[in-house]
Amino acid sequence: xxxxxxxxxTSSSCSSVSLPKQxxxxxxxxxxxxxxxxxxxxxxxxxxxxxxxxxxxxSYSSWKTGSWISNPSPVLKSDSSDGFEVxxxxxxxxxxxxxxxxxxVAKSKMAEMAVLGLLFGIWYLFxxxxxxxxxxxxxxxxxxxxxxxVQLAVGTAMIFxxxxxxxxxxxxxxxxxxxxxxxxxxMHTLGNFSTNMSLGKVSVSFTHxxxxxxxxxxxxxxxxxxxxxxxxxxxxSLVPIVGGVVLASLTEVSFNWAGFLSAMASNLxxxxxxxxxxxxxxxxxxxxxxxxxxxxxxxxxxxxxxPVALLVGEVKFTPAYLQSAGLNLKQVYVRTLLASIxxxxxxxxxYMILQRVSPVTHSVGNxxxxxxxxxxxxxFFRTPVSLINAIGTAVALAGVxxxxxxxxxxxxxx
Numbered sequence: 001x002x003x004x005x006x007x008x009x010t011s012s013s014c015s016s017v018s019l020p021k022q023x024x025x026x027x028x029x030x031x032x033x034x035x036x037x038x039x040x041x042x043x044x045x046x047x048x049x050x051x052x053x054x055x056x057x058x059s060y061s062s063w064k065t066g067s068w069i070s071n072p073s074p075v076l077k078s079d080s081s082d083g084f085e086v087x088x089x090x091x092x093x094x095x096x097x098x099x100x101x102x103x104x105v106a107k108s109k110m111a112e113m114a115v116l117g118l119l120f121g122i123w124y125l126f127x128x129x130x131x132x133x134x135x136x137x138x139x140x141x142x143x144x145x146x147x148x149x150v151q152l153a154v155g156t157a158m159i160f161x162x163x164x165x166x167x168x169x170x171x172x173x174x175x176x177x178x179x180x181x182x183x184x185x186x187m188h189t190l191g192n193f194s195t196n197m198s199l200g201k202v203s204v205s206f207t208h209x210x211x212x213x214x215x216x217x218x219x220x221x222x223x224x225x226x227x228x229x230x231x232x233x234x235x236x237s238l239v240p241i242v243g244g245v246v247l248a249s250l251t252e253v254s255f256n257w258a259g260f261l262s263a264m265a266s267n268l269x270x271x272x273x274x275x276x277x278x279x280x281x282x283x284x285x286x287x288x289x290x291x292x293x294x295x296x297x298x299x300x301x302x303x304x305x306x307p308v309a310l311l312v313g314e315v316k317f318t319p320a321y322l323q324s325a326g327l328n329l330k331q332v333y334v335r336t337l338l339a340s341i342x343x344x345x346x347x348x349x350x351y352m353i354l355q356r357v358s359p360v361t362h363s364v365g366n367x368x369x370x371x372x373x374x375x376x377x378x379x380f381f382r383t384p385v386s387l388i389n390a391i392g393t394a395v396a397l398a399g400v401x402x403x404x405x406x407x408x409x410x411x412x413x414x
Contacts (some may be wrong), residue, residue: 019244
């Protein structure tokens with residue numbers, strides 16, 4: 001072996017070197033492969049073959065003690081039983097691997113962004129259709145109690161259907177978690193019922209203009225129950241929200257106190273649910289993902305609301321009752337079903353988005369969604385809107401967007 005290395009090092013320029021066959025030299029063939037380290041990323045490997053090939057230049061100085069061969073590194077590779085083969089290698093393989101990894105990461109990010117964009121589109125589209133179908137039903141069948149019960153029933157059926165098909169795993173819920181979720185379900189029920197009541201009394205655009213005051217209730221309730229003192233920037237962002245809603249309310253054609261107060265009650269209920277989720281769900285128990293939490297809340301809301309609605313005798317949805325009221329039976333049933341499907345879908349997708357983005361990004365998306373719903377409902381229902389009303393709505397929505405941005409600002413710690 002030493003003789004072989006010495007022969008290679010004393011050649012100042014060579015293209016190939018043939019070695020004599022020493023088939024019977026057992027000590028020479030006692031190894032299959034050995035590696036000699038070099039300064040490059042490659043190594044020199046000797047295989048029990050017979051010849052030295054493609055061109056490699058080695059000088060005596062490159063084989064001296066303390067000296068190393070620079071790229072490209074020679075690799076002696078087995079090619080036949082007649083001798084050894086030396087090939088030049090480089091670090092290009094590792095570079096190619098890093099390039100492939102970078103491309104894979106880029107493709108993964110693009111796919112993730114595409115999925116996120118699709119979810120946002122579904123969120124907005126189903127929200128628009130929910131408001132349209134829901135309003136159409138409420139115009140001919142102004143019974144928000146019945147509609148709320150049907151929507152919760154359809155949502156519950158969709159959840160069990162997805163669990164049965166393993167579209168989402170069956171939850172493992174403890175009794176303590178159910179007790180903690182119960183107040184959230186109560187607030188969720190009241191919020192949905194209040195929204196339906198408002199949609200039945202006033203225009204869709206005005207309901208969502210009032211619901212733009214959600215940040216105001218979030219700040220007030222967080223201060224009272226969580227002790228979170230808002231920053232000056234947050235308080236300042238609430239001014240255009242409140243001012244815009246007041247301005248829009250003063251000039252709203254469909255304004256009535258029942259619709260206005262029910263929309264405000266929806267804000268109070270929904271934001272109470274969010275605050276309670278922070279206060280009650282922070283446990284050492286195994287946390288629930290957003291989809292499972294929403295599913296449990298929906299099921300519990302159904303079992304809470306339906307018995308109450310039946311006891312007060314407000315669930316009137318039989319074919320005989322609808323026909324006696326002179327309603328188109330098929331039209332009411334189909335639109336109610338579509339509204340219920342859209343209602344559950346857009347809320348579930350909203351939770352799916354929340355798993356992928358930050359709360360601030362989700363808040364901005366919710367603000368844009370409200371703008372889209374207001375504008376689309378105005379065009380679809382041909383809602384009369386005065387200039388002052390439009391300005392008030394725009395100011396309120398601008399305040400909501402400002403609120404979502406100033407939430408990024410962290411208060412200075414002393």
